[in-house]
Amino acid sequence: MRYYVRTGNKQHRFDLADVVDLSKQLSFELGKYLIRLVVKNISPQGEIKSVYVNNKYYTVNIRCRSDGVPYKVILNGHAYPVQIERVESTRYKPPVISQQPLTEVRSPLPGTIAKILIVRGEKIAKSQAMFLLETMEMDQEILAPRDAIVENILVKEGDLVHKSKALVKFQS
């Protein structure tokens, strides 16, 4: 099977056997150098927890979406976003990754809406402050994730919001 994985600005291509034996040392040629990888620790659920790569030990944490496709790999506490772009295989098809822009913003934390800084219909720019959320003894600005037009504001000043409560809807 052939996997195309994107990290940052790079695209990687890995050819893996149909059945990968994780109990053996694996070698991959990557451009000019060789990655020798030994899986040291694997959880009962089959998640890779630590590896020994080219003479260095890493604790590993791999975050997967609900359909099992990884989107982030954490090596020794440093997070690397990964994107599986394509899998060429006759046996397995990973679900298609949707690329639609965000149409709403949800509260990242529970708290009280102290101030609303946008109005309905307003054209807002990326990183513009939209709400002031009072939480954890602090004021927290909630910023716009992209340029957008405000279609609807779903909260009032003084509202107590839970985590993931939708705060604002953008025009799509």
Add this chain to the structure above:
Amino acid sequence: MFSKILIANRGIIRTNCVQVARELGAVAAVMSLPGDDFGLGERTADEIYVLDTKDPAHAYYDREAIAELAVDIYADAIHPGYGFLAQDALFATELRDRGITLIASGLLDDQHSITDKTKVKQIAAELDIPTLKGSSECATFTEVEEAAAGIGCPLIIKPLNASGGLGLNVCFEQSKLQRTYDNIKLRLDTAAAACKTVFIESFLPQARHIELPVLRDSFGNIVSLPPLEGSIQRRFRKLIIESPAAFSDDKLIQQMTVHSCRLVEHLGLVGCLSVEFLYDGNDIYFNEINGYIQPTHLVTHAHTGVNLLAQQIKIFAGEKLDITQADINPRGHALGVSINAEDPENNFIPSTGALNQRFMYSGMGVTVHKTFVEGEKLSSFYEPVLAQLIAVDQTRTQTINKLITVLRSYILEGVKTNIAFIEAILNSALFRAGKMDSSYIHQPKALKELITVNVDEKEEDIAALLAALTLANDAQTKNSLLQSHSGSLWGKVKQIFNYANR
């Protein structure tokens, strides 16, 4: 010594108070909130009281409930830690009537306390201690406007009893004054800490913050400790503390030490005091005095061996100071940083989740003061400080290197942390040279550089490979399941499901 101390705080200071109270032979009682996972402070305490409250965000400000609890459990002292009721010196008079000691000082008389910052500034000025240009108490916008005209921008509007950076607002242009005031007013009306009036002061955008801890017992013995520096701040909270200060003008430090002792003696305060000065490149200015234990006490402890928290509790228990100025023999250089659960790449939004600590280096000269236990879920109502890391070594450079090494080996999972951000500040040329001031991490360019994670290309490759392996492994599992149980698997699941639902 007190027989039982009720610790009315959370986080690291609670854990520290429990430890020290027990070292001193007192029973340590702590308060917890319904729904809190029991953290380290609770697990090590002698007694835990879960508060029956519908308002967890304000529970530690609830004077009445806390005083009642102390009476009910026969506690003879309340340790408020820092923040929360520690700023509320007048609470002490209320407790005194019930025979309970508040382990924080600040009372000037029964109606006034040092949280009245304008009054303290006035007293300092009378003692010829330099202060910043400022106003008296303002209750309306008209008063603020008038005072601002006399001071000029940039200026800072502060709640009269501000503490911990809450509600401080800087105004750079006269035209934005109304907006700044409205902002702070709104915050004051809804804030947990009760304070409705403000005062203004001219603002030093590029200041260095020097803090002098002072111990004074009720017999008048006084000891001053080395100056601490906390110039690296975000939202007026100190991120990195060092003892002694990197700021090294001996003459000015000598002056500040003398000023702070005089002020403490003149105000007649006892306990563990902290006097803060600002330095604008030319002169020093008195900023504020606090009568409660500071988060910085751990750094002083590492640097001098003097446990300020223990000394403070002993002083309030009526004991004489058992050290003199001659016993203060600092060694080397100490640095302390706070590890917060927050996301520097995303406007420092606090991060919540179940915490998992994978690895933590410790050894000679490295102290980890943590508050969480493995798998603990973080409460979303309070400041997300996870741990304080303190390092001490012979020189400032060695200590910086040591702290960076420790931070690199520190792996916390489950939440986002500021570890990489702190590491980047420590590693910056400005910090290494000891030339930082409070503006540093607010400059957009500097901030951007500091939060840009250095991508290790080889690690990136490994990450990509692991992603592919994980998917392959997943596909393998699914395929093998489907092959080995083809057809019959779903039948079996259905059978079990039907059985369970009968």
